[in-house]
Amino acid sequence: MQKLLTDIASTMQQENERGKVADYIPQLAHVDPQRFGIAVALPDGQLFTAGDASEPFSIQSISKVFSLTLALGKRGDGLWSYVGREPSGDPFNSIVQLEHESGKPRNPFINAGAIAVVDAIMMRHEPKEVLAELLSFVRFVANDESICFDHEVAASELAHKHRNASLAHFMKAFGRLEHDVDKVLGTYFHQCALAMSCTQLAHAGLFLVSDGVNKATGTRVVSAQRARRINSLMMMCGHYDGSGEFAYRVGLPGKSGVGGGILAVAPGRASIAVWSPGLDGTGNSLLGTRALEMLAQETGWSVFGH
Known part of the structure; x- marks a missing residue:
């Protein structure tokens, strides 16, 4: 997993097409489009990171x-x-x-x-x-x-x-x-305007990975049914009018923000957070989506089977 994340981060650093930072919120317009971070938190508490994973950003x-x-x-x-x-x-x-x-x-x-x-x-x-x-x-x-x-x-x-x-x-x-x-x-x-890093965000999503329980801390956050329903809404609506495209390419429930972050959930497997400030035309992180697509392809994580 660590090698995979390192590979993804280095691939993303070499990308020339980085999208456009959200400039309609002036504070977000100053963010460096070269930044890229990714963190993967597993239910057992293991954490893997690459790039600017500990840098806080506006999760929007x-x-x-x-x-x-x-x-x-x-x-x-x-x-x-x-x-x-x-x-x-x-x-x-x-x-x-x-x-x-x-x-x-x-x-x-x-x-x-x-x-x-x-x-x-x-x-x-x-x-x-x-x-x-x-x-x-x-x-x-x-x-x-x-x-x-x-x-x-x-x-x-x-x-x-x-x-x-x-x-x-x-x-x-x-x-x-x-x-x-x-x-x-x-x-x-x-x-x-909550500010979080990829590491913090990946940890925050863990309750959606394991039917409402954060296994790393042993606490139940919501019922299993509610966790599934939140995931289903993230799958259908989490990327605005790019939600279908994200489901097609990544195959995981996710929620994006115009700060360039995306939280994605691989049910039963991992909570994943990526951050790259440049956005595509629908307001979703351009490289964040690419990185998640690479991760899903390499791991076989998709809610639509292997």
């Missing part, structure tokens, strides 16, 4: 996996009255579908859906309290107390919030949000 939409897990814990299947479970086929910040579907977002991983999930977990609490709960949950699943929010990235997103604010106000107009729009958005931007 990967955080939606953790807020979804929290929301299901609080709301159970009641969550699905807030948000659907279907792939969108539209860009992650599209407003078109909301208009056709009475303000109910298609799934928890597009921006509108993630904003609805944040609203669902707030339950009359202030953003500070909600964020403290989210942070302690992420630290718990990653077994790492050092994980923090990047407040500069959050401020950068808040200053360029208009697209997401329009989604939130649109949902509010349909009576879909219970809380004050500005409070929901403030919570959402901070959630997306």
Whole structure:
């Protein structure tokens, strides 16, 4: 495994085509597109890494996996009255579908859906309290107390919030949000500004590898059924309108973020995190996807059989 990761990292370093960093969030525009990291965490606690695997980056939409897990814990299947479970086929910040579907977002991983999930977990609490709960949950699943929010990235997103604010106000107009729009958005931007390294992210995904249990720490995070359902949503919706392409090429549940990270789950086998800041046309890490494709081919890890 170590040799494989080292080979993947050196192959990725030689790539000339690296995608384009997310420049609509100014703090993300400064990230060096040459960076590449990969980490693979096994259920028994073994960890393999290559490249910039210990460098923290803005996980952005990967955080939606953790807020979804929290929301299901609080709301159970009641969550699905807030948000659907279907792939969108539209860009992650599209407003078109909301208009056709009475303000109910298609799934928890597009921006509108993630904003609805944040609203669902707030339950009359202030953003500070909600964020403290989210942070302690992420630290718990990653077994790492050092994980923090990047407040500069959050401020950068808040200053360029208009697209997401329009989604939130649109949902509010349909009576879909219970809380004050500005409070929901403030919570959402901070959630997306979680900073983690590939190593921390790979550890955080371990509960999705083993039916809801992090075997390395011996703790049950969610039920087996819930872990499977979260994985199924990651498979269908985790890469926005590139989800089908990712399933075709990699064959694993995954969730990407515009910071260039991807968390992928090989059920029963491993939790994998990659990071390369340059994005493809659908907002997914260009080299991160290639690296996962190489890994899946070499290991035979795919939910669609060997």
